[in-house]
Amino acid sequence: MYFRRSTTVKYFIAALLAAALYCEWLIYLVQPLYWQNLECPSHDPSCTKILFIADPQIQGDEAVPPPLSYLFNWDSDRYLKTTFSVVMNHFKPDVLVYLGDLMDEGSISTLPQFHSYVKRLSNIFDVNYPIVQVWIPGDNDIGGENEPIKKDKIEDFKRVFQQPTVVNNEIHPNIYFCAHDHESKYVQQKKDLTQRSSHQMLAGNFVLRVPFYEDSLYEIFVPTCSYRMGTGKIGYGVAIIESNNQEMKYTVLWSPKRFPYLFFYAGIVIVLVLYSFIFFSARLAHKRLKSVIKSDKVPLLERI
Template identity: 55%
Template structure:
């Protein structure tokens, strides 16, 4: 009864509610204020906006014991859904490119769980307007890093996300390259309708350091730029097409903007950071690019997301302190409780009986 009237308990509850309002609503409201402005020019009808989603790695059903896995899955899914929603409202892209490692346990999960993960992905990355979406598998989806590629999972992935290996949007050709199986699209434009398209290679694995593989693609596809994920890092590589003068530049400034004009001599590969807070890095976000001036120029930035673990720790600290306070106070009340002394009752028997 005393705890209900305790001012300290009320302070703890108010602190928890205040933290929840800040961490679950206000932080997403102010986050866009820290992003670079990336919009198409009003007079450029050729402009295309592309959003890159890398390594969401939604939590599976087996990494954490039940019932904690339900709590962990709910929180990580909600975080991805919230950050993605903020980016979509701000940027409104024309194309979404999912660069693989969509699931944490896709390569080892039974088919029932695999399809459940696909359903969760579609719910997390829900879009309320018509947009072109490009889905790529990663090693956590089909294997290929510390385990052999599971071709049955690759077939299931392609069945779940039914798409051709080349996606055409306006005058851009997106070539889906699988660095785990070393497969890339060939002979996909027999009529020659897209020979003048801007060629973008999208892959989960980085590619430009693999000379022989890239030389094969270079002769077949003639790519203008590469986009990749996997490392969970934000950076870009410039390299001569004869594979000399390779240079890596980190790209993690709060309002950084990469501006590229394409030429015959240079290859560019952009590494998109992870969008999940579970990957052990504080550099979390979504890559965003604008192709403009008939695809002769590109601007690229990262819409950074807030970290999550500090806020989860804050919740834990508040709840732990509240629990400790309640336990200590209850124990103190128990041990200092005075025994009740029985008061003598008046003898109401008749006087003659008492004599």
């Protein structure tokens, strides 16, 4: 009866549903409107589109005990899946490059846990057309930061993430892509390793243009695509190589923040619980008061 008659609660629930509609659906439709549109020229059949996915670090089984772990993993996985799907539909890449740290606990997981994390990654980064995928392991996948690199993890990684042969250390590239730092920037220097300068790539429509004939080396840091990494600058790196492999353009397709909306949901729940507690407490107190007043009006002999 309380929820049917309370106009305040009805408006409160309507506002919550509207906010959830925006946070869980509309925001992902609006975000591409702010992205730079990198497209291959129609007259350049050699043009290649590359999508860089850095540091998804899906949460493992050890970080948070159940049942909270189920909720946290579900939300972070769904966020990654949604943002990845939006980027794929917008950019339509020819190549996917995963820049390591795919899992948060890959380097310390058991084999069954490792396989369960791989299944989650497969569901998150689901591609519906043939595409080249390059999977690079990070320290959270095979060790190397707080523990030595583990040979068994390297073998597990190779066995699960089967991929084309990657050329190592033979072509002397001018451009290096990396991750791990969870930030977006690029470092430019001469090939003799002098005149080094670092540049931040913040949210916006900035496009980095690199002609391959230039006498410079570029180290491009791709930001994390996960909201769990403690930064509000979340996104996917995209690049096109055009003009018969003579020029590259690179930018970041930024994802919407997630934590502000989660805090908003938590605040709404807290307010609703407090409102319900105060309302029901007031109703109970009112009923008791009416009962006392009613009993006082009854004649003494009838009360005996």
